[in-house]
Amino acid sequence: MTEEDLLQKDWYAVLDASPTDCLQVLKQKYQRLALLYHPDKQNPDTTVEQVQQCVQRFIEVDQAWKILGDEQTKRAYDLQRREEDKYDSYSRMLLKYFLAEGVVCGHHVFLGSARDPPDEIMQDLPAPILDDIPSNAVNMGQVTACDSEDQGSMKIAWRYQNLPKVQTALASSSRFGHYYDASKTMARELREAVKCSTFFLPHELPAESHAEPSPISEAYRLLLRSIQELIRQEGFDGTAPQKSRNILRIGLHSLGSPLWADDICCEEKPTQASSLTSFLYGLRALLRSSLCTCMVTVPSHLIQNRAIMDRVTRLCDTAIALESFRGSERETNPLYKDYHGLLHVKQTPHLNCLVCEAPDTKDLAFKLKRKQFSIERLHLPPDLSDTVSRSSKADVAESARLLSSACGGLATSNKHLDF
CATH class of the missing domain: 3.40.50.300 (P-loop containing nucleotide triphosphate hydrolases)
Structure with a gap:
């Protein structure tokens, strides 16, 4: 791996950590992952392919600690992330x-x-x-089999026997x-x-x-x-x-x-x-x-x-803007500690109209986990006095005041988008 590749890879995601984590927290996460993926710690019945995956993961975890465990290399890596x-x-x-x-x-x-x-x-x-696709097919097959078996043993009221069958479940999946x-x-x-x-x-x-x-x-x-x-x-x-x-x-x-x-x-x-x-x-x-x-x-x-x-x-037709917290004051603000940035929807298509629609939604945030990129509604902490210290309470309260008009009335659901 070249030096450029080392700097471009997200080593915080490899350790399942955040750029705001201190060195002690990074060390704890490194030790936990190193123990989990160490080749000598695998079960004897583990397949060769699984052992190779663990070795590759262990090498990545070790490389991440070499970069983030040293103050000088970590500072250079953080600076590169903020600039580029x-x-x-x-x-x-x-x-x-x-x-x-x-x-x-x-x-x-x-x-x-x-x-x-x-x-x-x-x-x-x-x-x-893709595991969920065949599982759905299997479940549907099981339901159909059970229905066919029960048809002979179950009897319904005579007045409903000759009525056409109605499908009560949705035909298509709600997943997009x-x-x-x-x-x-x-x-x-x-x-x-x-x-x-x-x-x-x-x-x-x-x-x-x-x-x-x-x-x-x-x-x-x-x-x-x-x-x-x-x-x-x-x-x-x-x-x-x-x-x-x-x-x-x-x-x-x-x-x-x-x-x-x-x-x-x-x-x-x-x-x-x-x-x-x-x-x-x-x-x-x-x-x-x-x-x-x-x-x-x-x-x-x-x-x-x-x-x-x-x-x-x-x-x-559709325009979105990603506002990252990296290198900004919001990166260390407790109000945004669970997110990596804000997602602004600038405009969306408007059918049967020559002008695109500009929705007034300012309460979307995103975070990049180790396995998925998630878009959620930005929720304010339920009790600012219990979640922040006295030194940062004033900053958080000011941020909450600025965001209350945007996310206070719209953030009414816990549903979010995962990719």
Whole structure:
């Protein structure tokens, strides 16, 4: 593992810890996990595959302690996370969930990136949890068998015998999508079972560029052309018949960053102010006339010109913003101790209307556990006097006052979204 990989990996998640944990707490969690996954501590009847998984997990736990157990390396790691990873780790995680859902559903996947090779991103997709699907089928079979056996022995009132049977249970599951285990990576056989197309900007740029002046940069033009050719070749636009009807799922990572030769993150008055928006106009036109769906991540915290960011938001059907607590005062605020950031829904699609809806919901928070990314309603502590110290009570009370209008009336349910 290279030094860059060591810094990019979330070692706090490996130890099932939080960045706010002290060194003593980190040591306790390391010792517990090391004892749990140590190869010599496994049962004799453990399979070879399970032993190999324990060895790999033990190596990760040991590496995490080497980085977080030393004050100097921990300080350097925390600094790198605050500079490079203010929002990107969580948006990157959502992009992986988006792509993983496409793989599980059998969609054709397209991934475009300018920093990390797309193949490495695909290899790091979370593993799906598919145990609940066959179990539901088994349970339904058991219920049907019991019903058939009891039909002969049970008798109902004569007046109801000739009435048609009514289904009392819902036909479809109330669950939306699939669940994933973020601590494991998707199996190679599952990834290779679907078509995957990639676009890596360093490999696509020509050695010598002779591009004519255009409102869209060369990098975005090459990306848009690649997507357009794929849509036409695979028949997603309806011009060519498909062997089996399918959907193209497109994931574009960190558009607008300097790695895409875009300067909207570097200057308040960039020379290519309309490059990203022109690309999104063209992409939107392709999506409207084809069987495609797309997710784009944008480092909005680096874009200094708010007018550009507003135009980018309006060009999307759905726009959400992730506000991370890393490196901010909220990271140590007891009010947010159970969360890693806030999720702001900027706008959602509005059917039969040309204008998107901007919901006024400010009470959503997210947290990244070792195995799942969870979105919940932000609840205030029931009794601030019992949950915080005297020194921080004033800060928490002020935060509670600012948030009470947003989450006091809406946070009425314990239901949350897990991925």
